[in-house]
Amino acid sequence: xxxxxxxxxxxxxxxxxxxxxxxxxxxxxxxxxxxxxxxxxxxxxxxxxxxxxxxxxxxxxxxxxxxxxxxxxxxxxxxxxxxxxxxxxxxxxxxxxxxxxxxxxxxxxxxxxxxxxxxxxxxxxxxxxxxxxxxxxxxxxxxxxxxxxxxxxxxxxxxxxxxxxxxxxxxxxxxxxxxxxxxxxxxxxxxxxxxxxxxxxxxxxxxxxxxxxxxxxxxxxxxxxxxxxxxxxxxxxxxxxxxxxxxxxxxxxxxxxxxxxxxxxxxxxxxxxxxxxxxxxxxxxxxxxxxxxxxxxxxxxxx
Amino acid sequence: xxxxxxxxxxxxxxxxxxxxxxxxxxxxxxxxxxxxxxxxxxxxxxxxxxxxxxxxxxxxxxxxxxxxxxxxxxxxxxxxxxxxxxxxxxxxxxxxxxxxxxxxxxxxxxxxxxxxxxxxxxxxxxxxxxxxxxxxxxxxxxxxxxxxxxxxxxxxxxxxxxxxxxxxxxxxxxxxxxxxxxxxxxxxxxxxxxxxxxxxxxxxxxxxxxxxxxxxxxxxxxxxxxxxxxxxxxxxxxxxxxxxxxxxxxxxxx
Numbered sequence: 258x259x260x261x262x263x264x265x266x267x268x269x270x271x272x273x274x275x276x277x278x279x280x281x282x283x284x285x286x287x288x289x290x291x292x293x294x295x296x297x298x299x300x301x302x303x304x305x306x307x308x309x310x311x312x313x314x315x316x317x318x319x320x321x322x323x324x325x326x327x328x329x330x331x332x333x334x335x336x337x338x339x340x341x342x343x344x345x346x347x348x349x350x351x352x353x354x355x356x357x358x359x360x361x362x363x364x365x366x367x368x369x370x371x372x373x374x375x376x377x378x379x380x381x382x383x384x385x386x387x388x389x390x391x392x393x394x395x396x397x398x399x400x401x402x403x404x405x406x407x408x409x410x411x412x413x414x415x416x417x418x419x420x421x422x423x424x425x426x427x428x429x430x431x432x433x434x435x436x437x438x439x440x441x442x443x444x445x446x447x448x449x450x451x452x453x454x455x456x457x458x459x460x461x462x463x464x465x466x467x468x469x470x471x472x473x474x475x476x477x478x479x480x481x482x483x484x485x486x487x488x489x490x491x492x493x494x495x496x497x498x499x500x501x502x503x504x505x506x507x508x509x510x511x512x513x514x515x516x517x518x519x520x521x522x523x524x525x526x527x528x529x530x531x532x533x534x535x536x537x538x539x540x541x542x543x544x545x546x547x548x549x550x551x552x553x554x555x556x557x558x559x560x
Numbered sequence: 561x562x563x564x565x566x567x568x569x570x571x572x573x574x575x576x577x578x579x580x581x582x583x584x585x586x587x588x589x590x591x592x593x594x595x596x597x598x599x600x601x602x603x604x605x606x607x608x609x610x611x612x613x614x615x616x617x618x619x620x621x622x623x624x625x626x627x628x629x630x631x632x633x634x635x636x637x638x639x640x641x642x643x644x645x646x647x648x649x650x651x652x653x654x655x656x657x658x659x660x661x662x663x664x665x666x667x668x669x670x671x672x673x674x675x676x677x678x679x680x681x682x683x684x685x686x687x688x689x690x691x692x693x694x695x696x697x698x699x700x701x702x703x704x705x706x707x708x709x710x711x712x713x714x715x716x717x718x719x720x721x722x723x724x725x726x727x728x729x730x731x732x733x734x735x736x737x738x739x740x741x742x743x744x745x746x747x748x749x750x751x752x753x754x755x756x757x758x759x760x761x762x763x764x765x766x767x768x769x770x771x772x773x774x775x776x777x778x779x780x781x782x783x784x785x786x787x788x789x790x791x792x793x794x795x796x797x798x799x800x801x802x803x804x805x806x807x808x809x810x811x812x813x814x
Contacts, residue, residue, distance in 0.1 A: 288762060289809060325652050349655040357653040363646045367589040376585075379578035382652040419650065 258504040276340070278427055278458045279303040279326060283335035286321055294323040296333075297482035299444040308449070308459040310490075312466070312550065318482040319462040320360070323429055326460065327357050342481075353382055363419065364413035366405030370396055370415055373404060375424060381423040390418045396442060396539030410435040417445055427458045434468055446472060466547045471529035490546055497552045498544030502527075506534035514540070514547070575656055579664030580671065580800065583638060587672065590641060592634055600626065600676055604683040612690055620681060620769040621745050623698070627673040627706040627769075628762055631733055632713035635665050636726045639717045644813050649686075658804045662714065662796070669710035673702045694772040701768040704788050708761060711795045718807040741766035755780070764788055 284299040296318040303309045311319045324330045328335065328344065328351065337344040339351065364373045369389070378384045391397040394414040404412065413436050420428060433449065434442040448471055453459055463469055469476050470490050477487040486493065500519035504527075505512060513534075519541070521527055576798065587593045603622045610618055642648040651661060677698055684690050692698075716729040741762030743749045757763040764784035771781045 289806070329649070331805065349657045352653055352655045355653070357650070359646060359649055361646050361649075363650045363684060365586060365589075365641075365647055366645055370584070372585070376578070376582045377650060377654065379582075380575055380651070380656055382655075423654075 271336065272304060276305050277302050277338070278305050278340060279460075280338040281322075281326070281335070282337075284322065284325065284337065286330060286332075288321075291530045294482055296325070298335075299479070299482070299484050300335075301477055301487055303458060303460060306453065307456055308417035308453050308454055308461055308472050310469040310476035311460065311462040311479060312464065312469050312476055312546075313479035313554075314464060317479045318458050319479050320431060322479070323431055323460065324393040327355060327429055328352075341373040346365040351385055353423060354426050356420040356423060356428045358416050358428070358430045358433050358547070360435060361418055362404075362409070363459050364404040364407075364412060367403055369401045369403055370407070371400045374419060377419055377422055383421055383424055385424045387418070387422070390421055393448060394418055395441065410438060410441055413437055414441060414445065415525070421452070425457070427460070428452060428461060430461045430463075431459070432463050434463075434465060466550070478517070478550055478554050493542050493546065493549045493553075497549040499542075499548075500544065501542040503542055504530060504542045505539075506530065507537055508534070512537060575660055576664055576667070579635065579656065579660060580667050580678045583664060583668040584671065586636065586638060586641070587668070590637070592637055593672075596626075596630055596634065596672070596676070597679070599630070600679060604680060604687065607684060608687060612688070614772040615684065617689065617746050618681065618753045619684065620773055623673075624705075624741060624745065624762065624766050625678065626676050626680075627702050628709045628765060629730060629738060631669040631673060631706050631709045632716065632733070633727075634731050635669055635713035635715040636720075636730065637723070638665070638668075639714060640722065640723050640726055648808075652808060659802065662711075662800060662804065665714060666707045666710040669702045669713070670706045671804060673706035674699060677702050693773060697772040698769065698783075699759050701765075701772070703787060704792070705765040705768065708765075708788050708792050708795070711792060711800050714759075715795065715799050715803060728748070735759055737760045744801055745770055758783060758787065761788060761790075761791060 274394075280302050282300050284296055285294055286296040287294045297340065299318070299322060301309075303503070313319045321330065325333050326344075328347075339347060344351075353506060361552070364370075365376070368376070371387070374387050374391075378387070388397065391400055394417060396411060396414055396418070399407070399411065404415065407415065413433070417430075417433055428449075432450065434445055437445060446468065449459060449461075459472075461469070473490060475487060475489050476493065478485045488496070501516050502519060502522055503514060503516045505514050507513075515530065517527055582757040587596075592769065600622070603625075604721050607618060608616060630810065639648075642651070681692060681695060681698075712733070713730075717726050720726045720729060739762075740749065740760050741764075743755050744763055745766050754763070754767070756765065758780065761795050764780075764787050767776050767780045768788075770776050771778075
């Protein structure tokens with residue numbers, strides 16, 4: 258069932274050469290004392306300038322894969338190359354080039370937001386100006402508030418700013434909009450899109466389908482430690498989707514609903530219905546990425 | 561070689577001081593320094609009831625306690641908070657390497673104990689008018705003792721599931737290993753037995769600190785320095801550094 262596609266054309270165009278940031282081949286990992294492998298033979302490429310989504314239910318292996326790519330878990334099997342170099346052989350300068358946004362709040366609770374960022378800023382050679390970033394995510398007015406007094410959403414936004422502190426070329430995002438209200442979720446998603454437009458590469462793990470669908474150039478479905486499929490969201494929907502047209506019409510006494518395959522809209526039956534009934538509404542039904550996920554993987558994202 | 565030089569420059573010039581200052585700032589903000597200072601103040605006030613002869617035993621005891629078990633507690637608590645608040649994840653995905661991280665913890669402990677040494681001796685001078693002719697012997701001893709016990713604190717914290725477990729491990733260390741050091745300071749262990757107990761780090765530490773206050777055979781002081789420095793190297797290379805990776809996997813594991 259495992260398939261891969263080449264990095265998408267948009268990413269290649271955006272960066273000219275379309276060089277690979279990561280090449281992952283046959284990655285396997287088992288946590289110490291665990292019976293099951295967390296990641297089982299995962300292979301994929303991450304191209305310069307693309308947003309690559311890693312989608313799967315809790316415990317599927319997506320966070321573990323990210324932790325391996327960012328060097329937190331090292332005793333893995335398989336080969337990982339970062340810009341052509343074996344990940345195992347890279348020094349700490351690797352971390353000058355990447356930014357990591359964790360799913361859980363990562364901050365010293367008794368320091369203010371500014372003090373937190375100031376501490377982390379001093380660990381890098383090149384750093385971004387904190388003020389515009391904090392202003393963008395709406396935290397500048399609360400910069401002198403202790404992080405322990407922040408709401409969950411504010412901590413999530415601070416996490417995101419911290420990940421951008423060192424002006425990384427590659428950004429790892431783990432559920433970056435989890436816990437955010439729609440307005441702040443939109444702000445963060447726009448910032449991710451802007452980051453990519455400026456040439457950045459993003460590895461995004463999430464179980465929020467709309468984020469993946471909206472942001473990602475390519476997406477990998479992972480379940481039980483294995484990648485089931487990799488492709489663009491559009492291609493996945495085309496390949497696995499079931500396109501329909503639902504017509505709601507008024508019968509003599511009540512409202513009826515009839516659903517046709519998209520291909521059937523040119524058939525006489527469909528036109529007869531339009532001609533002979535009072536149409537209440539017509540909706541095209543497009544398969545969601547979640548439907549595709551369930552179809553391909555055989556389980557729901559939340560289960 | 562050039563990458564090593566650049567690592568040393570980056571580490572010594574920027575990251576290590578930043579880590580130490582950061583640790584110190586958090587000691588202050590998490591009220592660990594205040595708790596430490598409060599305890600020291602209690603001990604210093606207790607000296608009001610003591611004669612100068614008794615001070616010769618009591619001050620080394622306070623210094624021993626501060627540079628050993630207090631440091632273990634401070635470092636253990638700091639690491640525990642970093643794990644609880646997941647800031648260790650962010651530090652480990654920055655250019656900071658395990659050596660820098662661990663060195664920073666040891667340096668912070670040394671710095672804290674040196675500041676406390678100044679506080680204690682200044683307070684005694686102010687309260688009791690007592691001065692110490694061999695004060696300069698104390699900072700090097702404090703640095704070695706505090707550095708070793710910072711490493712002990714890190715090692716004890718690694719495998720602990722929660723803060724209670726950290727405290728329990730520290731208490732076991734105190735009762736089994738630390739108290740003989742205290743007993744030597746108060747003359748509760750015969751001088752003929754003391755050389756056999758020097759293998760216990762707090763006993764060697766107690767002799768190094770006591771040497772600034774009363775006569776201690778110079779070979780015992782020399783042994784103490786050599787032994788504790790060797791222990792630092794062995795503990796770091798054999799326990800603390802190898803255990804760090806296992807700790808990271810547990811701390812960030814899902």
